[in-house]
Amino acid sequence: MAQGTNAPLKARLAAAALVAPLLLFLLGVFVLPIGAFLFRAVQEGEVAPVLPRTLAALSAWDGTAPPGEPAFAALVEDLREARARDQQAGGGGIARAAARLNADLPGFRSLLPMTARRVAQPFEGEARAAVLAISEEWGGIAPWGAIRRAGGPVSDFNLLAVLDLKRDATGSLATAPPDEAIFRAILWRTLWMGLLATLICLGVGYPLAWLIATAPPRAVPWLMAGVLLPFWTSLIVRTAAWMVLLQREGVVNAALGALQLTSGPLPLLFNRGAVLLAMVHILLPFMVLPIYASLKSLDWRLPRAAVSLGAAPALAFWRVTLPLSLPGVGAGCLLVFIQALGFYVTPALLGGANDQMLPYFVAFYASRTVNWGMAAALSCLILAAVAVILAVYGRLVGFSRMRAA
């Protein structure tokens, strides 16, 4: 930076004026949209407008036994009003509330509209008896707990759901039933695939970077072109290439068949191996380039000194060269791992149903089921992982040393 911290006010204002356009631009089209999207992970806006009296009646409920007559009476009143509103003005408030409650307690999608339809008819006597006559389910604790959890304005329902946790009617945590508990497995799969891709890239990338850094100057541009050409090639092109190579009637199977090495086409596509292969292929340059940069700027007299002082070459590498190149290794691993966590296109095209990672489910909830809450909660999970990695990197290597890489 050209001037110190004591720059005059005028200079600081000038700096602010230059930085402000991009900062405001990014606030508008990046920070605020993402913030608003992530807030949907905790926002609860569907149930409260439909069942305000019920929620009020449940506010003092302890969740250990089914609620009493006032809650049932409030439910009847709420549903009558909501149904009248839906029929007059449209809007489908009951359907939206039912969809949200169904995410917590399967069956609610039909239970709530059905109950609303039936209680619209006038009846004699206690509301409780009338509602229980519509469905025995209302006699239990579960539906009332689900209503109270969704009462909002905010709840941890989605955030817990992506960790395979949910709250019961009393508010204590429990693991989700096995048929709903899929997200921990997806999280581990995402982290595991990212870790594998990073380790393979490191294992392949370090020797390659070493070769480029130590090759005769004549060979360097050619080796470098071998890394940079794929690096600049569009991700979708490289994914397409793997699809064409690996598919049933693709290049590899045709070649194997022509050489009579296999009796029939091998299922090479739509599995985890294909995804990992393409991920390593796409991410490898991100590992090679920082390691190469740190090896290139390394003072090679230091390992030579170690060798001349009697260290075996392997020891000199392990104790001198490798530690000196660690900033590059760290930067490479950071770049590869963070990008691996966000991979969407490649697994979507090359993977099977069981090979999809967190970003796929963000897209799934956003486009197929339009469940913004879950899409946002899964995004929070990815961003939390990214933040943890950045923090670990900042602790171990430091961002100022990254510049030196």
Next chain:
Amino acid sequence: MSAGPATPRIPARIAGREAPAAPVPPAAPPPAPPPTPARMRAPLKPGRILLWAFGVLAILFLLAPVLAVLPLSFSAGSFLHYPLPGLSLRWYADFWSSDFWLPALWNSLRVGAAAALLAGVLGTLAAFGLWRWRFPGQAVVMAVLLAPMVVPAIIVAVALLLAFGPLGLTSSFTGLILGHAALGAPFVVVTVLAALQQFDATQLRAAAACGASPVRAFWRVCLPQIAPGVAAGAVFAFATSLDEVAVALFIAGPAQRTLPRQMFSGLNDSISLTIMAAAMVLVLISGLMLLAVTLLRRPR
């Protein structure tokens, strides 16, 4: 030869170049030449051969998949394997004459150029401000400016879909350009900051002493010298836009389909060799961009 655009590495690498008399200039032999590492390890001949074999295999792994499938686009048949039944340009003709491939290419180029322009202007101004004066909260500002590099595109895509919907910016070129400019801007900031590290700030003071206004000093003294860095940053922003699928998938309408977006649908659907022709077009554009950045980065 200069290395590519990996993100945080750039400032440094160029920063290393800034002092030509640095103790260990990487490519050229230093004044008191320490033996090059290659020569240092000369006695380990077998290890060296092994390293070369490994490295060449790794580069083959990087290059081969794309090089192996591109010739399929010249096939006279419609199979996705070799041997080719004959050579023809029918898939390129298909690309040229179809209702969606060529428009998708134009959309990509237009959106990319507009996003690169927007990101280039905003990013260059911001980088100059960050470099010229230190101000409180600079680290936080920097973190915000670089954040689009670490946030997965799919999250940006869904967030923009939600935010742009009420504003009428979904299914519009404006929305797509704004989104792509946000994703590309950090690359401009990083590249221009790196270029500025080679620029001597006293020149600005000299310009001021000669009576130039700060704007004129920037325009006439600084900008011409950092122009290659600005151009390289704009190329990175263009490349980011040209490579981008997720945001285009979520916020572009049928009229804004970009080439990668069109390829994504094609691959999801049924692969025709027209996709390989489109891939060839993208590879050619990528090659041009690599060439441009290499020339821009060449030490003058």
